[in-house]
Amino acid sequence: MTEPMPGPDFVQLLDPQGNRVEHPDFSYSGTDADLAADLRDMILARRIDTEATALQRKGELGLWAPLLGQEASQIGSARAVRDPDLIVPSYREHGVAWCAGIDPVDLLTTFRGTGMTDWPSRPENFHFYSFVIGTQTLHAVGMAMAQQRDGVVGNSEPEANGATIVYFGDGATSQGDVNEAFIFAASFAAPVVFFCQNNQYAISEPMVLQSKIPLYRRAAGFGFPGIRVDGNDVIAVRAVTQWAMERARRGEGPVLIEAYTYRMGAHTTSDDPTKYRASTEEDSWRAKDPIERLKSYLLRVGAIDTAWLDALASESDALAERLRAGCLALPVPTFESFFGQVYVDTPELLLRQRDEQLAYEASFEGAR
Amino acid sequence: MTEPMPGPDFVQLLDPQGNRVEHPDFSYSGTDADLAADLRDMILARRIDTEATALQRKGELGLWAPLLGQEASQIGSARAVRDPDLIVPSYREHGVAWCAGIDPVDLLTTFRGTGMTDWPSRPENFHFYSFVIGTQTLHAVGMAMAQQRDGVVGNSEPEANGATIVYFGDGATSQGDVNEAFIFAASFAAPVVFFCQNNQYAISEPMVLQSKIPLYRRAAGFGFPGIRVDGNDVIAVRAVTQWAMERARRGEGPVLIEAYTYRMGAHTTSDDPTKYRASTEEDSWRAKDPIERLKSYLLRVGAIDTAWLDALASESDALAERLRAGCLALPVPTFESFFGQVYVDTPELLLRQRDEQLAYEASFEGAR
Amino acid sequence: MTTLTMAKALNAGLRKALAAEPKVLLAGEDIGKLGGVFRVTEGLQAEFGRDRVIDSPLAESGILGTAVGLALRGYRPVVEIQFDGFVYPAFDQIVSQVSRIRFRSGGTQPMPIVVRIPYGGGIGAIEHHSESPEAYFAHTPGLKVVTPASPSDAYWMIQQAIAADDPVIFFEPKRRYHDKGEVDLDQQSADLSLFSARVVKPGTHATLLTYGPMVRTCLEAAMLAEQEGRSLEVVDLRSLSPLDDAVILESVRRTGRAIVVHEAVGTLGLGAEIAARIQQNCFYELDAPVLRVTGYDLPYPPSKVEDAYLPDLDRVLDAVDRSLSW
Amino acid sequence: MTTLTMAKALNAGLRKALAAEPKVLLAGEDIGKLGGVFRVTEGLQAEFGRDRVIDSPLAESGILGTAVGLALRGYRPVVEIQFDGFVYPAFDQIVSQVSRIRFRSGGTQPMPIVVRIPYGGGIGAIEHHSESPEAYFAHTPGLKVVTPASPSDAYWMIQQAIAADDPVIFFEPKRRYHDKGEVDLDQQSADLSLFSARVVKPGTHATLLTYGPMVRTCLEAAMLAEQEGRSLEVVDLRSLSPLDDAVILESVRRTGRAIVVHEAVGTLGLGAEIAARIQQNCFYELDAPVLRVTGYDLPYPPSKVEDAYLPDLDRVLDAVDRSLSW
Numbered sequence A, B: 001m002t003e004p005m006p007g008p009d010f011v012q013l014l015d016p017q018g019n020r021v022e023h024p025d026f027s028y029s030g031t032d033a034d035l036a037a038d039l040r041d042m043i044l045a046r047r048i049d050t051e052a053t054a055l056q057r058k059g060e061l062g063l064w065a066p067l068l069g070q071e072a073s074q075i076g077s078a079r080a081v082r083d084p085d086l087i088v089p090s091y092r093e094h095g096v097a098w099c100a101g102i103d104p105v106d107l108l109t110t111f112r113g114t115g116m117t118d119w120p121s122r123p124e125n126f127h128f129y130s131f132v133i134g135t136q137t138l139h140a141v142g143m144a145m146a147q148q149r150d151g152v153v154g155n156s157e158p159e160a161n162g163a164t165i166v167y168f169g170d171g172a173t174s175q176g177d178v179n180e181a182f183i184f185a186a187s188f189a190a191p192v193v194f195f196c197q198n199n200q201y202a203i204s205e206p207m208v209l210q211s212k213i214p215l216y217r218r219a220a221g222f223g224f225p226g227i228r229v230d231g232n233d234v235i236a237v238r239a240v241t242q243w244a245m246e247r248a249r250r251g252e253g254p255v256l257i258e259a260y261t262y263r264m265g266a267h268t269t270s271d272d273p274t275k276y277r278a279s280t281e282e283d284s285w286r287a288k289d290p291i292e293r294l295k296s297y298l299l300r301v302g303a304i305d306t307a308w309l310d311a312l313a314s315e316s317d318a319l320a321e322r323l324r325a326g327c328l329a330l331p332v333p334t335f336e337s338f339f340g341q342v343y344v345d346t347p348e349l350l351l352r353q354r355d356e357q358l359a360y361e362a363s364f365e366g367a368r
Numbered sequence C, D: 001m002t003t004l005t006m007a008k009a010l011n012a013g014l015r016k017a018l019a020a021e022p023k024v025l026l027a028g029e030d031i032g033k034l035g036g037v038f039r040v041t042e043g044l045q046a047e048f049g050r051d052r053v054i055d056s057p058l059a060e061s062g063i064l065g066t067a068v069g070l071a072l073r074g075y076r077p078v079v080e081i082q083f084d085g086f087v088y089p090a091f092d093q094i095v096s097q098v099s100r101i102r103f104r105s106g107g108t109q110p111m112p113i114v115v116r117i118p119y120g121g122g123i124g125a126i127e128h129h130s131e132s133p134e135a136y137f138a139h140t141p142g143l144k145v146v147t148p149a150s151p152s153d154a155y156w157m158i159q160q161a162i163a164a165d166d167p168v169i170f171f172e173p174k175r176r177y178h179d180k181g182e183v184d185l186d187q188q189s190a191d192l193s194l195f196s197a198r199v200v201k202p203g204t205h206a207t208l209l210t211y212g213p214m215v216r217t218c219l220e221a222a223m224l225a226e227q228e229g230r231s232l233e234v235v236d237l238r239s240l241s242p243l244d245d246a247v248i249l250e251s252v253r254r255t256g257r258a259i260v261v262h263e264a265v266g267t268l269g270l271g272a273e274i275a276a277r278i279q280q281n282c283f284y285e286l287d288a289p290v291l292r293v294t295g296y297d298l299p300y301p302p303s304k305v306e307d308a309y310l311p312d313l314d315r316v317l318d319a320v321d322r323s324l325s326w
């Protein structure tokens, strides 16, 4: 597959050198100050990510799934979300979670093994992380069907309308569930935006193994629009997502967005990308870094300066410090607490097992 | 959805009135005698079908899935198959089975409950019937991958090449498995032709519930061609299938054919179509009957005459008679025989269960 | 009291649940205009509209996956799987999602989904239409699994399942759909909790533990045994997960003998768990080992021989003989 | 003799099978260049080519479904499911197709597919990466289910599974992947049939019946018990379907006491079936009920508390105490 070129089939509004470019259908309506806010989000998201990666290296996390390189896709799309929209992430959407207002410390529980994914700071409109590839796309369609039944779709009052955005990867597009999600969404004209971060790999498997043609074209076969956006261009991602969400909120049905990006780091901290890809490829993508391009644009137009960046660096350091401290302070729940979390109405058997477990643990009190 | 019109998006070579029509990309290369053979196949297939339906009504079969109305789709496509092609049916492909050389009596075992789907007359290139919707499409892709590994694809010797054709319905296109089959086929450029008989219904559910756009367009999103053919026009179906099979045999990968047809009868003998569709709709399709149109063409050009039809009617009666007799004569296997059919290497437990069962049955010998 | 078939009792229960709670939705293949292939949902779409009685695309994983999303947003989806053998495409959504969302949410997120599955054999059907897959679900933490055996239980249990905030796999014994029974439609509420077993016939010599389609078979066996002077207790488990240990163990302690009867494959069928629990809890009270009368360890066979596969009166009584003569 | 980790032993066994029989193919996610996330297939694509060691699209049902097609045409696919928790999307193909094709074909069509599944907990992983789903498959007629506990067994059993004409679900205890052991690569063939249990430590006071990752745990428990003068027999079941009843029952008849140990959820886990069989076959020989030491009836919990979930030395010995003091 050749690299996509800017043009009708590839929405780009900021090129890798940090120059604003025109697109026939999309344009940016915000201010440079808004873009500076995006840059801040991206830099902080990356800092959260690198700090979590470091924590894993130090043995404080069992695993981490880095977002490195996907900041523009995540921040750009998440900033197109507003109440009463719903967000359904996969497992790498730390930047989206950041925008949704989730305390980054909370994200660590799953990876540290101190809990599942019900984060105390999780807002009601943000679904849990999902680790079985593709399953969450169907949940999202169901949530969008709920929005239809709640009457928040296609009303004359545009502000009251909502839609659902769901995140998944290029690899996920091969799962039956994702394709069934396309079918249900199309059949019910559900207000859902399928946001595929094509980061070129599913662990070691290159995108081309999942599809020989660009992924965004999958949608047309199901009867709804697909569009490819430069996933390293936060301006374009936001514009395209806004359009798609607005369309869905109006009741015009689903859209598939393919954010063409690159996972600059490992799949997870257990992964070794040198086994399956060339460093020259990584280099070529480093030149398209989503943060660098926005930074150079904003510096050039004078929307930010070195002082701004220095202040952000300090903020970033403080965030990292807080993350580290928060990680180490994460409480380990008692094992007993889990017996009551399986059912609303806990069966006898589980209560008995819990009591046995407690009695058994107690029998060691003296010995240990 | 509006009715498809003849044209580039809908291949038709014989119109409902029995007139030959031109198509920019497809034409018929055979003789009228070949068409007479097709007519014979269609009439006999229909006779098998109506006889089986009658047998079910008389209580001789537990169930039957009629092909009524789909004769052209089945005969036209099956006649585009030759060695070493492989055929993977769903559960309604009695006409395909007929062309593959299966004794129609064998088809009854499953529906009478005297056996599974391993029919004595089943040729090696014809897969079993499949009753879990869509699953067989993946089997077909695997078989096509086997053909690639067997070296019978894309050779310079065109006659030696083979491909796999797999049958499924419009409803099946919603199953994850079918979409995964598209993905695997595209990814490996497997020599497989996906033959979808869009008979407008999945039991009671109209096609539009599965897809708002024509089904053949699904393929493009997966990166291979899709084409819609008049499924009641045996000439067009054969031409299109020949093209697709030839392409696959050459190693150019999969094609999706949507044969636009109509299930003129019930879904199965347990079904009551009056619950979900209007008789006017049925009437409009009766006017497009695949047998009538070919018959009127052949009569007009003089390829057949009343004597020919009379002879065929007698042949048809004899076939029905043989089917009836064969049905009643189908042997009921002993229950014990099944214990040895689960595994190649039957575990002790099953042998023990079989012996217990035998001993238990024997204990009634005196009593009964 | 009204006399209803089980299918009609289920229909009435669903109608009542839909009327009582606007968040209740039905979804599945052919459940709308057609009313389901067994007509259990007949008339409900006409009455409650297409937004509440939803004909789904032909994809079981999609049906369950969207149900999860609906449930996350406060709806109470009741989905129909057309036949037992077609639940497997939805297995991942059921086992990794439906059953775990509450656990994943730290016990905060209820998942009030009911999965209705017509199950079991004896109706002369083709492959995949006569299966008894209940053990897969009873082995899965986070699910509850129930099955009614009478029209009255069907009517109440479906309503209780819909009212439950935990996911319930609701197995309907399809060969009993047309069995008739008395249902008190005027009663205010069910007389038994959804997860309780019921002694449907008291007895003293041995206990038959069974559920769903085999309850009738076991009752008939007990009647026959009665004539030979044998008093068999028949326990309808009703709930397969959780199991009502109290009722099961109390009965077996009393009779000293237990026979578990089900259609499903023997190995790792419910009988295995029940036998394991009984032998552990009634070690000294048992006069004979717990016996199992079940389907053989075969795929469900062609219908002409299904009678030999399915436990029947004779096989149950044969096991009673063996137990009593231990 | 060569010292190998279990992962390397599996790699060697797969290499030998690929070299011996051109119809053997491997397929799965990331098994090619990457050599699998556990490196079990490392180097095999380079050696045998991309037509025989196939990186599949990310779709488990697709992997199994195409394997069925390949097997129908004479190939012998060995597919990898990346982690236990990801086998469920393939459940329908496994349960309704892989396991039944032979039955459906009237016993004529072999289905020589091996499904390799790294399983079990104890590796500090996130959700879906520590499951023990073996009971689902052992309950399914038409499948065989095996699991090695040592590098030597891993090396031989994978070859035997590939040579078998029946479908085999091959569970690999992932937390033992790096355990080392002696493997005789020069030996001509395996010294034990694939479906036989093995007494890995003889004993006289009680029998520990276990498999996969828990074999090491039980052996350690037996060693400790030895120091306290208790002689425990440890049986490595190796095959979960079929179960080697002869070895199991012989041992329990000898010791009079049995404890089944596995990581999987207790309810309807393998322990249920084994307990049910033992109580039925050794009713008078048992000195205590069969006890089960298993995972609790919970979804697998977060890794910081998994040690409390998993059976360990203490829980095994506690059960031994209870059994012996019955």
Ligand SMILES: Cc1ncc(C[n+]2csc(CCOP(=O)(O)OP(=O)(O)O)c2C)c(N)n1
Binding pocket: A092, A131, A132, A133, A168, A169, A170, A171, A172, A173, A197, A199, A201, A202, A203, A263, A267, D029, D058, D060, D082, D086, D089
């Ligand atoms: C059903 C399932 N199969 C396999 C896995 C193992 N797995 C985890 S991530 C991954 C690759 C996902 O790739 P992609 O969808 O492109 O998302 P990315 O990780 O690149 O963001 C795989 C195979 C899984 N989590 N779920």
Ligand SMILES: Cc1ncc(C[n+]2csc(CCOP(=O)(O)OP(=O)(O)O)c2C)c(N)n1
Binding pocket: B092, B131, B132, B133, B168, B169, B170, B171, B172, B173, B199, B201, B202, B203, B263, B267, C029, C058, C060, C082, C086, C089
């Ligand atoms: C997985 C699965 N779900 C449901 C069914 C029940 N069922 C049998 S046929 C059918 C409709 C199939 O429609 P279509 O694919 O259009 O094929 P047709 O019968 O019209 O030829 C359904 C829902 C099934 N066999 N398998």
Ligand SMILES: [Mg+2]
Binding pocket: A169, A170, A171, A197, A198, A199, A200, A201, A202, A203
């Ligand atoms: Mg990716």
Ligand SMILES: [Mg+2]
Binding pocket: B169, B170, B171, B197, B198, B199, B200, B201, B202, B203
């Ligand atoms: Mg159809």
